[in-house]
Structures are given as structure tokens and as C-alpha cells.
Amino acid sequence: EDVKIGVSLAFTGPLESMAPHMAAGAELAMKEVTESGKLLGGVTVVPVRGDTTCIDAAAATATAERLITVEGVKGIVGGMCSGETGAQLENVAMPNGMVMISPSATSPALTSKEDNGLFFRTAPSDARQSEVMADIILEKGISSVAVTYTNNDYGKGLADAFEAAYTAKGGKVTINAPHEDGKADYAAEIGALAAAGGDALVVAGYVDQGGSAIIRGALDQGAFSTFVLPDGMVGAKLEENFGSEIDGSFGQLPDSMGDGKAKFAAMADGFDPTGAYSGEAYDAAALIMLAMQAAGTTDANVYKDKVMDVANAPGEPILPGELGKALELLAAGQDIDYQGASSVELIGPGESAGTFREIEMKDGKVDTVGYR
Amino acid sequence: MSGNRTSASQNMGLRYTLVALVLPALFIIEWINGGPNAALGILNMGLISAILALGVNLQWGYAGLFNVGIVGFIALGGLAPVLVAMPPTEGAMSAGGGRIALALLAGIAAIALAIAVNRKAPGKTRIIAVPTVLIAGFAIFRMIFDPGVEAVQAINPSATGFLGGMGLPTLLAWPLGAALAAGAAWAIGKTALGLRSDYLAIATLGIGEIIVAVLKNEEWLSRGVMNVNGIPRPWPVPYEIDIQADAAFIERAAGLGLDPVTASTVLVKLLYTGLFGAVLLALIWLSQRALNSPWGRMMRAIRDNEISAAAMGKDVTRRHLQIFILGSAVCGLAGAMLISLDGQMIPSGYNPLRYTFLIWVMVIVGGSGNNWGSVVGGVLIWYLWIKAEVWGPQIMDLVTASMPPGDLKSHLLDSAAHMRLLVMGLVLILMLRFSPSGLLPER
Amino acid sequence: MDFLNALVALTNYIIIPASTYGAQLALGALGVTLIYGILRFSNFAHGDTMAFGTGLAIIVTWGLQAMGVSLGPLPTAMLALPFAIAGTAVLVLVTDRLVYAHYRRVKAKPVTLVMVSVGVMFVMNAVTRFMIGVDDIKFADGARFVISARGFKEATGLAEPLAFRTTQLLTLVTAAIMVAALFWFLNRTRTGKSMRAFSDNEDLALLSGINPNQVVRVTWIIAAGLAVTAGTLYGLDKSFKAFNYFHLLLPIFAAAILGGLGSPLGAIAGGFIIAFSEVGVTYAWKKVATYMIPGFEAEGLLQLLSTEYKFAVSFVILIAVLLFKPTGLFKGKAV
């Protein structure tokens, strides 16, 4: 028997380069479970991809509608961007009683959204990251920064929260200006940032989008030499694009200590496991299947109550590659504490508590400094 | 000549019959394959698309106005449900609302003054006086405006941070959406309608971008990129979870042999279909009557040859303005409807590819100048846009099925998502190939 | 000294980046304007043609690099350019044969052709992604800088840096050469003149013995050349990302329109005006003002308008120009 799980991500549109690695992560978990043959007595989990475009709420809604009513999926990994995720949740998932676990929608607004207990996310809300980022910067003795953010709810939410936290802690933000992703040229933005000045530039953007272009320009034109890099900026591309040119720059991303990340990386085949939110996507898919097992059914309205249980303590910690074991334990009625690739710990209304990995660029490589 | 015309009209009859058969057939197939929810979901957006296409057809098909700023009018219309139906943000009005209103008034006054100065002031002083008035006006505007905005945006930024709306029924937002778009169209038309063809196109494209930029960056108004969630549904559409909890409903659904989830989701969609269908029918009726009247004849004359129409006593400028406002209002109306269907307003989602060019594709594929053509184009292209998402990867699977496994195959499979655009493009090219003046041409 | 610093800051943050960007837009706009002028429609697939051509150039570059070929301080991609142009020319010619030729034959309205080009855009969009994927690709090699920021500071002792990238120099030089060549071609050569004749009055061109197929072919080949060059230079200077090329299309069209559709000179002027207005109007004058006015300490950034509205600025300028010159600065065509 087949169980279908939707993978509803933005395969086309501005984040098209991130989506494949995320989808691969989610599908890896499904493959692992299928191969273990232990889910609900040996069902096959079939991923069904759906394209949400990131920016077109109507298209995303239609996609979710198709996944649920046409494909008959029993759970959805997605959406990808916060706005589009809200639309799918409100218009399709809730009315149809479908569980959605987003690996990457990080807008704080989703925290308070009414969801009937159907929505979870394996990425933390941006509200927390901004606090951590402010602390790290101040600890380095940098008291004045310029901020540029990608002009969407993620970037703006992060930048505004950061400005509030940083100013409250005594820092000075010289300018807090957006940049649009995918635009032809960033000379104007760089000019403004340079004029405003500051000891470092906080780039709350995406590494394969405007974020890199801004760093490139700022670097070449000699406007800034130290950059602060939150989650969207930390990826393989960062090393590839800049190498040792940005040595000394630093940042943080939702990520956890422990073996999860490494194990996930070791399992990855044919995609970039360090790609942003790839591990989170693995975890999202894993959580759906584990909750099904715990509830003994694929009915979303039933297993939705089990998601928090399998994700959190008490129970046996589960890392990537151990899904078979977890299914066995659950089948035996035992508790598990899913850790996964991103040290999953769901709090409050079902979002990741968020540990953050602090990184620094050293010799052209992303170097882990510690966790907080 | 006469032979020519009868064969043409027979041809048209055939086309209408075909379309009248094919569209319902697609709907039924969709219903059978995907169930009522999928079919109705596509239909509802199809109806809104049809209305949008009707609005564009009004401007292009009737009057030859090349408006590529549709996205701006749709976005403005989308603002209406926010302003009308969202609850007012507590304290926002007193914190900064007054200031903002005052600032806007000051801004308008400054512009009015500048216009007056431009008219009255003698020759050379004008060159200095007008910019002075404008710059001073802008400075005063910012002085009043900025603190107000800051105060409003400070109120619980992660949830509100904007003025909010008036807490009125969402249905009222529809006419307001039309009115907002019409107002903007008036202002734009007054300045830009002197431009022709592609020049008007790019000017309107720019204006559309500017409107979207404002909605995206003025958080006090629309929450900007932070989006507005939870916009109430229009009367009489209920929320599924509410009726799913309603015992009477569950019973009635059971009576029909339906489970409550399906029953509720279908009911909601049907209600939307009813609302949108009613609006579309009303608009079609008005458009058809207008087109088949001396008014329509005059518009076509203007479209055909402006110079000559002016020499025949038609006030081309005024008529252009009229139809520009009407068409934009229809787009605004559809924009408001769209947002009340989505339940949220995402300003950054208004991108021209989706909300301008796709609409244009609908109009042209349907057949410009023909109202029914626009409706058909709207529904059909929306259908394809949605289906291409499924067909694309399926086709890719087919193509690669016989390939030996390897880098190429996996590379192609990984890119399967892009087949969506390929399929869309091919369908578009093919349709226009066999029907260059649209499925239902003007005549 | 302070005056020099102010000047350097302006050069570094406005003049050099805006000229480069302007040259990139101008090259793109030339292609758009050429197709509009001669084939009489706004080609929405131009951005994706640029993307495709650049993708091809990258693949050839990789090949060349693998073979150990290099151009010294210049990017290897410049060597790849002719191959990429040839490949893209073949693609657009095939497209024309399969798609556009039909609409010319049935004398379809220009707007139909515009919509068809939207279809072609979708297809090319996918083809490009099949070919080279969606990732951000950096393919510039050779020397990065003519003048580097640090080097400049050390050499001059000024507080302000000045950077001038090789790719920027290359862009400006190539753009100048291409533009001059195109002018010469259109106004002086027989083929060029026959293309203008065709653009003016197709039927009469036939009656003068001009071979329409040849005109169309040459037009596409030149357009492909311009598109690939523009796209590759842009990709070298920034980086290659298929998605960005669609967005490049809007300022390109704005430039072509501002200058007057069908006018090569207009395309160039338009490109630079758009670029300079985007960069100039949103520039924060704080630094420059501090240098220029001794003892001045700016409170704010002295920014006329924040960068969110930079696109709006160029469009406002565009509309203002069109109000006085309804067919652009250089009397463009209107179909």
C-alpha cells in the first residue's frame, strides 16, 4: 500500500535554486522509511512534488488543493516561503484537516496564526535569531552596523527585530534598508549603505540572491570588509563565491550541535546537505511519518496530536538514519525524542525552539565557533 | 465578398459551439479525475481571471489602450478588503492615524498649489516657483508624516503595525476596490493617456510597479512585505471548520452521503462560485450591451483611427479616459475579489509576469475585442497555468522513461519542475498559431 | 584633499557602477530596439535569450578552461563569446523559423507577436534551466581589478577607496565598440539600409528586391549577438543566474522606450539615463556633504529617496520624458 506525502516547495520562482536540495532532503527521509518497511506494517511512502512559486499565493493554493484532493496526500512538507505557506494553510490545509510541516517558513507572524493544531515548522521563528545575532555582534565589540535585508517578510522581520534588539542592547544601526532579490543591479543600495557607514554590514538576505550581490559590490568597492551573516546567507555558495575574501565575517543559523547534522550529511546523495533548510526538510518529512506511526493511522486529524510527542522528550533520541529504529520503537509503544538533522525541539504552537550555530569565515571556509 | 462573410460567420458559429463544449468538458473531466474541490478551485480562480481579462479587453479590445500596469490596479483593488474588512488596530488611529491623514491632506494641498502656481504664475517665475512649492510641500509632508508612521508601525509590529481596517463586511470592499483602482486610473489617465502603443505600455508598467512598491513599503497602510493575514470572508461564505463543527450541517451532509470535510469545502467553493459567477454575468451583460451600441461603435472608431475619429467630432481624450477608468475599475474589483478568496494580502506577490502578462495572454488567446473571448481565455489559460504544473513533470517522466539511468536522466528529472513553463509556453504558441486572432476573434 | 575624497566617493559609488550598468542596459536595449524596429514587436523573450546565450558561454568557458586556454588578464568567457553567439543565433533562427515566421506570413497584429514572444520566453526559460540549472554561477576569471579599492587607497593616501573592475572596463569598451559597429552597419552598409527599409515598409521592400528572409535572418543574428554579449558581460560583472535575466528585461525595455523604440541612439541614451537615475537619485549624500562642507555633521543620510523606490524613480523620469516627447528622446516608432 502507498502513502503519499506532498512536498510543496517553490521549485520555480525566486528561490528555485534552494528548493531542490530541500525536496531531496524530505524525499531522503521518505526513502529511508520505505526501505525500512516498518511504517504502519510496511507501507511505501511516495513523495509528490508540488510547485508553490514562493510568491503566487493563488498558485500555491491550487497546488495544495491538488496535492490533497487529487493526489490524496496524507501530509505536506511545506510551504517554503512564509507568505505562500500562510495561504496554503488557511485555504486548503485547515479546511481539509491536513497536516503541514514547513521546513523553512520563519516569519514570526506564523507563530500566532490559528491552525487547528495542523501546522508545525522545523525552523525557528526569526524573532529569536535576531536576539542571538545582536548578542554575537556586540560580543565582538562592534557597536555600529549597517543592515540590508531582502525585502520580504523573512528579511524585514529579521532586520526589524534585529534593529530593536541591537539598539536596546546599546548598538547603533546606521541604516536599515531593503534590497529586492533578483534585480538587475545593486549599485544604488551599495552606495547608500556605504554612505551610511558602520563597522560591519548585516546582510539579512539569501546567499544565492541579492545577498551575495550586495556583498560582492560592497567588497569590491571597498565599502565594507566585515559581514554579519544570518541563516539565509550561510550555504555552500558563500564559500564558493567569496572564499577567503570575507575572512573574519561571522554569523549564525538555526542549527544544532550533535551528530545529527553530520549524519545527515553523510547520508546525502546527489544533493547539497548543507543547503539551507535541507536538513529541516528531512526532519519535517520524518516528523509526519513518525507521528503517523505513533497514531497508528495516516489520518491527519488524528496524527496531528502526535507530532509534538514524537518530536520532544521524553524518549529515545533519534538521529537521521535511525528512522527504522524509531518506527520500531513507536510500534512497540515506546516514546521517542526525534532529534534529526536540525536538533528538533518543538515549542509553543509547534515551532522549532531553535539552537543556533555560530560561525565564522576562516581561510575561506565556514567555521563553526560554537552553539547557543 | 458576401460569400466571404457567410463562411466567416459559419466559422464563428463553429468556434462558439466548440468552446461551449470543450470548457464544460474540461471541468467535468477535472471533477471526475480530481474531485469537486480541485475542479471548483480552478473554476473560481478562472472566473476571477475572466473578470480581469474582461477589464483588460475593455481597454485594449475596445479602445486600443496598451495598459501593462494591470498588476498595479489589481493590487490596489486588493488593498480594499484590508481597509474595509480588517479590524481596526487598537490605538493606531490615535497614535498616528490622525497625523498620517493630515500629512496626506497636506501633500494633496501642496500638489494642488503647485498646479495652481503653474497655471497662474507668469513665465519665468514658474520655473522656480513650482519646484519650490513642491519641495517645500514634500518637506512639510514628511515632517508630519514620518512620526505618524513610526508611531503606527511601533504597535505590536509582528502582528499588526498598521492602521488596520474598518471592520466592515468584506463584500463592501469589492466596490471600494473598483473605486480605488478607478481613482488611480483617473490620475494616471490624466497624465499618461497622451502616449501611444508601447510607450503607454511602458509608462503604465512603471506606474503598476510604483503602486506595488508603495503597497510593499508603506507598512502603516498594508503591512508591506509582512502581509496581512486573516481577512474575513465575504458574506455568505462560512469557514469550513465552523460548519464542520455544526451538527446540523454534518447531518445534512450525511443525508447527501458526504463526509463533512468534503461537504464543507465544496459548499464554500460553490458559494464563491456563485458570488464570482454573479459578478461576471453582470459585467458581461454590461460589456456586451456597451459594445453593441453606438458607444461601442464610437470606441472602435477611436481604436481604428484616432485622428479621423477626432475629426468626426469624437472627444478622443475623454473617451480614452473613460474606458481606462472603467477597465481599471474592473481589474480593481477583481483584485478585491481575489483577496477575499485568498484571505490574505501579500503585496510582494504582485509580480507583473503573473498579474499583467498572464492576463494579457488570456485576452489575446481568447480573442481581443470579444467579451466572450476574454471569458474563455481567462478560464482556459488559468486552467492551463495550473495544469502545466502537473503535466510538465509528467511529460518529463515520459521523456526520460526510456533513457538509461545516468547523469543526463537524473539531471533532467531534477529539472522537471521547469517543464511547467515549457508546457505553458508551448501551449500558448500552439494556440496562437492556429488562431492568431484568438479563439473567439472579434469578428 | 577633502574635495578629492568627495570626488572619489562619487566616482566609486555613482559614476563607475552606473556607467557599467548603463552600458549593460544599453546593449540589451539595442537588441530590443532592433527587433522592434525591424520585426515590429516587443520581444519579451529577449531577457531569456540573454540568459540562454550566457549559459552557453559559460559552458564553453568551462570547456576552454578545462583545456587550459586562457586570455591572461581578460576573462576566458570573452573567447567563448563567438561560440555562444553562434549557438544562440542558431537557436533564435530556428525559433523564428518554427514560430515567428508563421505570424509574419499571416500578418498577425503586433500584439499577437508580443504574446507569442511571451510563450517563447517561457520555453527558453525552461530550456536554459535544463541546460545549466538554476544556480548562481560565477565564471569570471583573469584579473579582477584594474584599480582595486585597497591598492588605490595605498597609492593615493586618500580616505576614500576607488575600485574599477576589469569586467567594468570590458563592459564599457565592448559596449562602445558594438554600438559603433551597429551604427556603421545600419547607416552605411547596403544590408543595414535594406534592414531599415524593411522596417519602414515591408511591402515596398519586397518591391525593391530586398529579400525579406535575409533581413529577418540578419536581424536575428545581430540581436542574438547583442543579447549574448550583453548577457555575458552582465554575468561576468555580477554573476550568472537564470532568474535575474527576466528582471533585467524591465529596465531594458524602459531604456529602449525612453530613447525611442527603433532608435539605436535612443537605446544607448535610455540605458544610461535609467542607470544614472536609479543610482543617483537614491544616493545618500552624507559622506560627500561631510567632505565638501567643512565642519558639517549630517544628522540623517541626506538621501532624497530611499532605495526601495529606486525603480520608481527611473519610471517617473521615464514618464516625465514621455510627456514631453511622447515617442521617446529620439523620436521612436510606434506600431
Added chain:
Amino acid sequence: MSYLDASGMTGGYGGADILHDCTLKVDLGQIAVIVGPNGAGKSTAMKAVFGMLNLREGKVLFDGEDITALSPQDRVRKGMGFVPQVNNVFPTMSVEENLEMGAFIREDDFRETMEQVYDLFPILREKRHQNAGELSGGQRQQVAVGRALMTKPKLLMLDEPTAGVSPIVMDELFDRIIEVARTGISILMVEQNARQALEIADIGYVLVQGANRYTDTGAALLADPDVRRTFLGG
């Protein structure tokens, strides 16, 4: 056989036929004039001869060769020149460039011909650098004829060359046409200034509703009271 021999032409613009078994012939160095009421199909017949119309029946022989299937631009290379009734200049090209385009297929030096055209229409020399689109109606007409002369065709087809030109220019134009014909070039033209045209015509065709109604020498047609009254304005 005539130099140009278009016989039995039947066809139209896709709908009903406009031409019905229409025949036009011109010999070397002859001037043939087509007259007829508006909408008779004169321009259509010219287009048909030039291959701008799909003929259902009939064929066109030129210099003994069947050219029915040739494209217009190939016919130009065979030595046919045509001045259409409307849209007959390149509006955004200068007068001089218009003339150059007329000589597009010529490989030899065409400057001499250009001088001849300027001598014929002095106003064009004056306006050589102005765009043709900015000329007055009559000036444009002169450009159009000039362009066709530049080709040095063996058969020159003119669709109402004198429409809108002033009397002084018209006289010169007719004189020039006679001159051109004397050099051995065949002329086929449509004229509404029919009396002057028939005066210089070797052969005249009266077309009515797409069919030949009268065919005779120019003088004979002029002398025919029926023709005069119904087609030449008395």
C-alpha cells in the same frame, strides 16, 4: 508573344474573386494604360502581375518565361519595377536613401540614374536629406516614381503615378514616361487622369468588375464615345 503576357488571371484576397479572367499584355517599349471605375480591380490586377496575390487561375509570362510562381522580390530581379498606389515610400528614410533602395538590386554605379531622377523632380534634390514621411502628398508620389526608376527595370508598373501631383509635374511625368518607353522599357500603368494617359498609350485596357471590358489602342478608346462618357468623365 508579348513581352509581358498575363492572361486569364482569376483570384482575389482570400474571399470572393476580384479578378475574373483578366488579361494584360505589353510589348517591348510599349505603354499600356489601364483605366476603369474605382474598385474595378485595377490595383488588384497590378498586384497579381507582380505576384503579390495568389492567383487561382491564369498565368504570367515575362519575356517568354513563366513567372507565375515567383515571389515579388524575384520578379524585381527579373527586371520588373512597381510603384504601388499607396504606401509607396519608406517614410523614415531620407529621400536619397529611398532612391538608393530603389537601386538595391543593382550592382553597378547608380549615381547617374539618381542624377537623372533629381533632374526630373528637382524638388527631390532639394529635399534629399529629409525623411520621405515628412513630404507633402505630391512630393511623396515623386519619390515613389523616382524609386522605381532607380531600378532601371525592363517593365515599369505604375499604379496611379500622377495622383496628387501638380499639373506641371504631371506633364513632366508623362513626358518622361514616353521617354522611358522610347528607350525600350515597357510601361504598364493605371491612371485616373485617363485622357492624358490614353493620349500617350499604345494600348489601353478598360477594366470593369475585374474583367476586361474594352481593349484597344489609346487613341481608339479616346475616340469611343461610350468609353469617354462612362469612364473618362465625358
Added chain:
Amino acid sequence: MIRVENLHKHFGGFRAVDGASLEIATGSITGLIGPNGAGKSTLFNVIAGVHKPTSGRVTMDGEDITGLPPHELFHKGLLRTFQIAHEFPTMTVRENLMMVPGGQSGETLWNAWFNRGQIAREEEALRKKADEVLEFLTITHLADEYAGNLSGGQKKLLELGRTMMVEAKIVFLDEVGAGVNRTLLNTIGDAIVRLNKERGYTFCVIEHDMDFIGRLCNPVIVMAEGKVLAEGSPEEVLANEAVIEAYLGTGLKNKIKAEEALESQRHETHGAQPGLGDEAGKGGAA
């Protein structure tokens, strides 16, 4: 009726109309002739509001109408035709005519939506009128043809037909005759005379056919190089040395023709009135 005072229209540095002053008397059929490029069409365009004059004044019945837009002039009774026909190509010939009259109640949206009865009545009347005009122009068979498909001369007829759809005060005709069959042109000439006599239209006619000018017009104004070169009765003007040199030419064919025409005009004014439905009128359709 129309008075043009020291009118200038410059294109860049070029003076297309260079200080022309003239008067068109009420009830006259005034001819306007002159070499190609003399500025005749430009003068028309300035009077009719298509071009703004560089300087100078145009008055109509004493009222200043300089620079008024064309549609306002239309409602003042000033109509014009174009030298290069400006039809509405995607509308049928009949529609081309029916759209002309101003103040149709169906031209407001409200009526178009909710007042169909009245519209139907008005349309009926318009249709009848249009058919009369078509009949008069001998192109009834083209009523339902798209105007874009007409032959060159047919378009010219349509141009003229449109001026017949309303009560005009003054009609400017820019080379109605060019490309029109001479038999039909005679009919048109008769129609002009009749409209002039019976409906009191004033005409100003540009034409290069001296036959036509001589038969119809009095006075005749000659323009050259943007200025008025001569003015007077046809006899005077055609005998004027300057006019012959600049315009008529010494080919004399035209001069002879013009004299013949004058001769015939003299006969006609003594003889029978040309009528609408007579022999010549039908000739063109043949």
C-alpha cells in the same frame, strides 16, 4: 466664414506655412491650389486643429478658433477630409458613416445599457441616412464590406460620404479627386455644387485637377512656398503668369483644359442644374 490671418506653421526650421492670410466667404466654393509642398494640406491641418500653428490666427464667423481641438471644431460645423484616406478599417462602410453624427444618445454608456428603445429608433434613422449617402456615392454594394478592404478610390468616396452625414457649415476637402475615376469625380463635383446650393455648405477644395477646379470653384486661391501667391476668379488665376510658372507649367495642356472647363461652366450655369440621380451619377458603378 473662415478668416486666416498671417498664419505660420514651422516644422523645425522649415516653414511649411509662412504667413498665409486668406478668407473663405460664406456660401462659396473656394479652390485652393498650388505646387506640391506649397503648404496646402498643412494649412488645412492647422485650421482643422490637427496641428497647432506656430503663430497667427484663425477665426470662424468672427470667433477665434485657433488651436481648438478637431472634435470641437466638428461640433461647430467644420468638417474635413484627409488627403490620405483615414477610414476606420475594421468597421463596415455603413458603420463608418453611422458613427459620424455627434450627440447620439447611444454614445453615453448609461443609454447604451438601459435605454435601448431610444437607441434603436435613432439607429434606424441613421441607417437610412447612411444608405442614402451610399446610394448617392454608388457604393451601396459595399455597405457591409470592411472599410479597410476598399480600393483607393472607394476610400476617397467614403471620406466624402462622411461629411454628408451631418449638417456641416464648412467642409474642407483635401484632394477628394486624386485617384477617383473622372466620371465619378464629375458626380462628386455635382454633389458639391448641390450641397453648396441646397444646404448652404461652404467648401474649401484642394485639387490638382484644373478641370474640376475650373468647373466648380470661385474664387481660387493659389499658394506657393507657404504663402498666398494669387487669388481671384478662375479666369484671373489661370491666366496669372506667376501661377503658370510655379504651378500649371507651360505644357499648356492643362491651361487649354482649364479654359475648356471654364467654357463648359459658363454653359452649365445657363443650362440645367446638375442633379443627383442623373446619367453621370450612375456612371462610376458601371
